[in-house]
Amino acid sequence: MSETAMNAARMIDMLPDSDQHLAYELIKKLVLAWDPDFTKLTPEEAKLLNEAENDEFVDAEDIDWSQIGA
Incomplete structure (x- = not known):
């Protein structure tokens, strides 16, 4: 959380x-006026999203689920 x-x-x-x-x-009204759909990212959220998008994920379709735990 910022100092402000x-x-x-x-x-x-x-x-x-x-x-x-x-x-x-009042704060709620200001936030809704700035981002009515809650779709804008804070700088911290943007950083985390960028890191997640550049991370190595495995597509669920590439997993042989029948072999999990075997």
């Missing part, structure tokens, strides 16, 4: 419950 996000969480935690809910709804 941690600071925001600390500040929100200092608010009364009703104001915490208001702050949460």
Whole structure:
């Protein structure tokens, strides 16, 4: 989590419950306006996805499942 996000969480935690809910709804509205379908990646997510795509995966169709555990 970024330093900014941690600071925001600390500040929100200092608010009364009703104001915490208001702050949460505001952040939620900002996030939905930025990415309504939740399809954008954070830099960390993009890095992990790139690493996974460049890793060596085995296609399930290439596995002889009848021989597993034999």
